[in-house]
Amino acid sequence: MLQETLKNYNIILASGSPRRHQFFRELGIDFEIRLKNVEEIYPERLRGSDIPDYLAQLKALPFREELQEKDILITSDTIVWHREKALGKPKNREEAVEMIKTLSNDSHEVITSICFTTPHLQKTVNATTKVFFNSLTNGEITHYIDRFKPFDKAGAYGIQEWIGLVGIRKIEGSYFNVVGLPVHLMYNTLKGLIEENT
Numbered sequence: 011m012l013q014e015t016l017k018n019y020n021i022i023l024a025s026g027s028p029r030r031h032q033f034f035r036e037l038g039i040d041f042e043i044r045l046k047n048v049e050e051i052y053p054e055r056l057r058g059s060d061i062p063d064y065l066a067q068l069k070a071l072p073f074r075e076e077l078q079e080k081d082i083l084i085t086s087d088t089i090v091w092h093r094e095k096a097l098g099k100p101k102n103r104e105e106a107v108e109m110i111k112t113l114s115n116d117s118h119e120v121i122t123s124i125c126f127t128t129p130h131l132q133k134t135v136n137a138t139t140k141v142f143f144n145s146l147t148n149g150e151i152t153h154y155i156d157r158f159k160p161f162d163k164a165g166a167y168g169i170q171e172w173i174g175l176v177g178i179r180k181i182e183g184s185y186f187n188v189v190g191l192p193v194h195l196m197y198n199t200l201k202g203l204i205e206e207n208t
């Protein structure tokens with residue numbers, strides 16, 4: 011089992027996201043949380059999955075010098091990709107309302123990248139889930155924003171909240187990817203990395 015093999019490694023999750031912490035706990039993997047402040051800025055020319063790939067790697071950069079032999083650092087980033095535009099976290103209420111209005115009655119992609127960094131290598135993988143939103147009224151949108159304040163979420167929504175119950179009619183791909191971590195991909199990539207290393 012992976013949990014056993016991982017006892018020889020030190021998994022460092024560089025994430026402040028409580029949802030990502032919870033996924034690791036549920037997997038039964040021992041891990042340490044280590045946080046550093048990174049400004050999430052990326053080159054404008056990047057499209058689609060290149061954006062979270064870049065940001066997940068950027069979040070690993072400040073750790074490069076301090077990684078020890080048995081360390082595996084995991085960083086991650088989620089974006090909403092809609093009509094050739096990336097939606098990150100909304101800066102304020104107005105931006106949040108605007109984001110949900112553009113997502114309403116349309117489909118978009120949620121892309122999460124995971125970057126694995128050791129002292130010797132770096133590997134980045136990503137997953138995409140297509141999300142189909144119902145048509146939402148202005149009243150429903152402002153109710154959601156004011157009640158749930160989704161300012162820590164890409165695209166200004168959480169599929170795991172009220173809006174996901176009433177506003178999302180279909181998804182294609184991993185649900186957990188939308189919540190912020192394609193757990194199956196994380197698990198399998200980690201397994202592969204450790205097999206390559208033994």
Ligand SMILES: Cc1cn([C@H]2C[C@H](O)[C@@H](COP(=O)(O)OP(=O)(O)OP(=O)(O)O)O2)c(=O)[nH]c1=O
Nearest residue numbers: 025026027087088163164167168169188189190
């Ligand atoms: C679309 C969507 C996003 N999200 C979350 C997942 C991510 O945590 C967040 C996007 O921000 P990220 O920058 O990916 O992550 P984060 O700032 O929360 O954590 P860290 O960088 O420290 O790892 O949006 C949901 O929880 N539900 C959803 O439906």
